[in-house]
Amino acid sequence: MWAVTVDGVGTPAVLRWSQVDDPVPAPGEVLLDVTASAVNRADLLQAAGHYPPPPGASPILGMECSGTIRELGPDVTGRQVGDEVCALLAGGGYAQQVSVPAVQLLPVPPGVDLLHAAALPEAACTVWSNLVLTVGLRSGQTILIHGGASGIGTMAIQVARALGATVAVTASRQSALNACHDLGAQIMINYAEDDFVEALAAATGGRGTDVILDVVGAKYLARNISALADGGRLVIIGMQGGTKAELDINSLMRRRLGIISTALRSRPVSGPGSKAEVITAVTEHLWPLIAAGSVRPVVDAIIDMPQAGAAHRRLGQGGHVGKIVLRAPTADG
């Protein structure tokens, strides 16, 4: 098959469309003909050599895809060759075929075509696992979503609104803030112009926010803590602003605050806290929101997979709204 390979290690990495060995499904896995994958920021880190895939995972980039089941590996039940699905991957999505544990498959939600379904698994599983399974966001609460126009952000805005929360977002471009507003965000903060802590305090009568979904990490730690309402939770899912920062425990204790950090890729396949657990919850609770039309995949651009390098540059430069989808050439090349 053909797949995207990384030529050397460097920034920017050179991505090539290359012929590689076909994957073979292990027990419990299915082999998919990939319709499309989508770009995640972690892919850029992995291409630059900063985020090695977990042990046993494909070295090929790509943490999500949509496609059609081509072959069932040993010990797979309840699946049929020809089923259209999307999938959460530990790697390998930037390719014409990928092997994936059957428990990491999701159905294609009603009303979404197979191409656009590639934009869903990472954003849906990340948002649901953090907002619902980790901090239990509920109606009447406020959430601040940093990078509201990102793939994760556009999904988080819609899910939080569907849960009945008030949604604040940050972005640095007016066009991005407008897009967030159109998706349901009620408090738009341009972090390039305003201090987000002050802007959020002004918008909430000084109360702050119950939950923050953060992708910045160290650089925002102290300010995120300041932005939380009493009893609030900071959920860190990215470290674009570094990993190490001074923590003042007293600033947490006085107001009963919590900091939680999570990743999807390192979760075990099955068992407590696993990908399978997240996928079950997403299928049961988030897919119906998509079927009902209250949540939809937001796709910034559809780019042919052999041009993955251009897709990475687009994500790296910012200004996109939603997910960048990589359309795979058909299996005959």
Add this chain to the structure above:
Amino acid sequence: MWAVTVDGVGTPAVLRWSQVDDPVPAPGEVLLDVTASAVNRADLLQAAGHYPPPPGASPILGMECSGTIRELGPDVTGRQVGDEVCALLAGGGYAQQVSVPAVQLLPVPPGVDLLHAAALPEAACTVWSNLVLTVGLRSGQTILIHGGASGIGTMAIQVARALGATVAVTASRQSALNACHDLGAQIMINYAEDDFVEALAAATGGRGTDVILDVVGAKYLARNISALADGGRLVIIGMQGGTKAELDINSLMRRRLGIISTALRSRPVSGPGSKAEVITAVTEHLWPLIAAGSVRPVVDAIIDMPQAGAAHRRLGQGGHVGKIVLRAPTADG
């Protein structure tokens, strides 16, 4: 009335038994004739000038007591003069009388006398709010309790066991570890002799612990994070080892860990996250465990209230097991 007053500010502070003005119950408050109070570490900090009472609270030491209702303030319903109760206080317990919001009263649990009931409110509310309301400790999980022989620790061991958790404790004296074992702890770690992270890993097959109840803070932050199992929660309720430490967010993200810090005293009287909410939960769920005999107040010593200074020295020196109760002289002095 007579009460303990702090003579100047210093370490050790001099505590005196002095005549002071009688408290007057505000609307929603009741006036208690105090049977007993109990010593908390925060009292030592407050006496040393490091922990001022929250705005509006009595300047007198004492965050819990038992006693009899002497008078109802305006707008109090459902209470009778003569009722025997215990209470969570924002301050004022080291005295013959104290005024307290009626929502901060708890019944005296069946099987506990009024004197020993003074040992319950802080430990019960701290343990239940953190273990159950904050991190949802459940059967089959493991908890590490630092300072297992303390007032909080002895309550936490019993509650965690009643919830079905496996309990590990740290202490520096064999006598304290023996007492923890007698209360139900299954993994005893002498932190003066062994590194608690290594000892816990050895006792859990390398898995670590799902929850840590910590009173050390900064000095233990990195090691507590190391001791957590995937998905674990560190709950910091004391900062005996300092307040500021470097946090490596990556160490949280890889294993989906969380750090939460809470305090009871700064909670609002009523509303979400309030003392009233905690007290309702404790009365509904923890008091029945006491009535059933699976949890009991652990009292290290009963000391007459005018000798509060001796009680503080006993707590400061360590070696106690459970709570130090301060028995109030009768109201006629």
